[in-house]
Amino acid sequence: MEYYGDDSPIAALATGCGENALAVVRTSGKDCLRLLASVFSPSQKLLSAPGNSIVLGWMLSKPSPSADQSAPSSMQTVKTPERIDQVLVSVFRAPKSFTGEDCADISCHGGSAAVNGVMASLRAAGFRDSLRGEFTFRAFMNGKIDLTRSESIMEIVSSKTEKSLQNAVRRLSGALEREIRSIKDRLVEALAAVEIALDYSEDELPNGEDEQFGALPKKPLIKDCFQSLQELSASFRMERLYQDGAVVVIAGRPNAGKSSLFNRLLKQDRSIVTDAPGTTRDYIEAAVAVQGIPIRLVDTAGLRETENMVERIGVEYTRNLMESADALLYVVDGVEGLTAEDGAFLDNADARLTNTGKVIIVFNKADLLTERGADRLFVSAKTGQGLDDLVQAVVQVLRVDPAAAPVGIASARQKDLIDSAVDCLSSALALSENREPLDVIAPLVRNAVDALGEITGQVSTADILETMFSKFCVGK
Ligand SMILES: Nc1nc2c(ncn2[C@@H]2O[C@H](COP(=O)(O)OP(=O)(O)OP(=O)(O)O)[C@@H](O)[C@H]2O)c(=O)[nH]1
Ligand SMILES: [Mg+2]
Known part of the structure; x- marks a missing residue:
């Protein structure tokens, strides 16, 4: 085989x-x-x-x-x-x-x-x-190459935007490997101190080592590693967003201008626009990028009760798409304003979306309006006005963080291992607050080191020993 x-x-x-x-x-x-x-x-x-x-x-x-x-x-x-x-x-x-x-x-x-x-x-x-x-x-x-670089190769292959490519290339150049190794080295140093303290009973502690039984040696260092790992774990959401992208669905009543907005965002006439309500029947999707995030933009059939079979199936598609959306642009005809029907569809959308806070209500046809209510997002698919604000609103819903850490993790495997290291350190720190004995705490720190070693594919036990002997001269 x-x-x-x-x-x-x-x-x-x-x-x-x-x-x-x-x-x-x-x-x-x-x-x-x-x-x-x-x-x-x-x-x-x-x-x-x-x-x-x-x-x-x-x-x-x-x-x-x-x-x-x-x-x-x-x-x-x-x-x-x-x-x-x-x-x-x-x-x-x-x-x-x-x-x-x-x-x-x-x-x-x-x-x-x-x-x-x-x-x-x-x-x-x-x-x-x-x-x-x-x-x-x-x-x-x-x-x-180490494991983080191996994974980055697949990430480069599947990168859809310049930003996701940039991040993956950074990982291929070893930025993540260096970050993980640096955290791990600091943690190994702490673990070595813990092992030393474990090896000596209270009255046998070598000169200059004043840690008492129960006190966690190098606690600030462990706290520091804990924080760095938490930041790395949090970077996963943004990195996945850059890699996998987001689904942004445009929905609303017929004739609100969904297809016009879709074309405007795409900068090409892709979806058919007419003044007859019910023009779009099947959903249409296209790829765009917003601030480096790959977006699957979907134009849908206008929401209304209808006897027409084809349109009814289209409306059902719309409802299903609304469920899977990462952001929903609910387009309202600004001249008509929010109708009772819109209210009902929005309630329904809120109930269907797994997370609220994803819906952006877009008042279209602003070019026809002389007065505009405050606190509303007005756009014109016809003239392009308000489009920048709309993009900003999408960015907010997707929680795009432009100041995200320059090195992030993009693989679920890395995320699981980092989370397991974070859990171990969190328990170790909590136990030390309760002055639990070191022999209970030490294995947790060791497990965290092993998890980090697994991320890069390093063997971990050898370097714990190396640091122990080189720094603490136990064997003398
Ligand atoms: N003045 C003005 N007219 C617009 C604007 N956006 C769309 N329209 C017009 O509104 C009509 C309907 O536009 P569509 O984009 O087809 O609307 P839709 O929401 O996709 O409609 P359905 O596919 O039927 O659900 C067309 O005549 C458009 O030219 C806008 O911003 N300003
Ligand atoms: Mg349409």
Whole structure:
């Protein structure tokens, strides 16, 4: 069975499917270059290529015995290899490669026939298809990157806005790894002091160590780590928002100007606008970005009771979409003002939305108004007035924090581990307030250190020992 963790030669298409100018097939593993050379011409050139160089040549089909198996072996012919595609091979030699193994990236032409041909000949040469994330897994196993950087690679791949890309790139550059390691180092220092205090009974404490039994050594340091971890944990919401984006639904009665507003926010005529109520039947969605947050903006069928089957289904869609919205723009025709029907729909929306405070009431057609009530958000989809205020209101509902910490966590795995470290430290601090004995508190601090070690994939016990011996000279 195939499993992560071996060094067998693997291959995978790294670029998208479909008709593209070029595609990249990646390979890595034991004997990678030799196996690739068996289906490449000129093979000698590839075999002697230094690391970080590029070789131009042909991918070939694997030479195979003729299909006529009934012929005596002496008569069996060997099919001459056929040229599959002209390719560029980027050669990387261990350990100077992404995975730390010998690697080759094959840039071939992007049509599916060329890609399939290249993959088939690699399989025939002895490569197996890689498992999900296996290249990155190998990079981690070979000490090329820590776990936070591994995760950031997937985050970069899925980034939809410049801001989310920026944050993920920061993690790839090691900003999160450094932050976690720095907190962990401080915590290890505290743990070492706790272990020392545990090892000595009260009357045996070494000179200068005046911690009493029950008092938590390095308590301010532990508090400091606790706070830093809490901040990191809180950064998760914003980072997920940058990565996953938010759903913003535009709803309201027919003819309020929902589709006009949708088009205005999109800066293109995407949704049909007419002066006939009930124009939009099916919902329409498009992607926009608001302050670096990817938004799925949805225009919906106007809310009203109707006998028309198609429209009724559209209205039901609208109601369901309102439930899943992160922010709901409820558009009101500013000339008509809020009607009793609007009131009923809004009550209904409030009840359906999992969280209140998500609804923004937008009074549209401000260009037709001479008087405007205070404390209301007036916009004109026609002229664009008030749009900046509307965007600001969306930002507020989504609780976008422009001053968010420059390094944040974006993976649920990291969040779980940080939360578990936060819980441990919180209990440790609470127990120390109650003057509970150190042997009850120490395991909690140790668990917090282990959780942080797990985030980056470090082994933790060795460095606790290292710090203990180097700083406290217990063994003398
Ligand atoms: N003067 C003015 N007219 C607007 C404005 N916004 C929309 N309209 C007009 O109002 C009418 C309805 O606009 P739509 O955008 O189709 O309204 P809707 O809410 O999508 O309507 P349904 O799809 O039927 O639910 C059209 O004639 C628009 O030109 C605005 O800000 N000012
Ligand atoms: Mg519409």
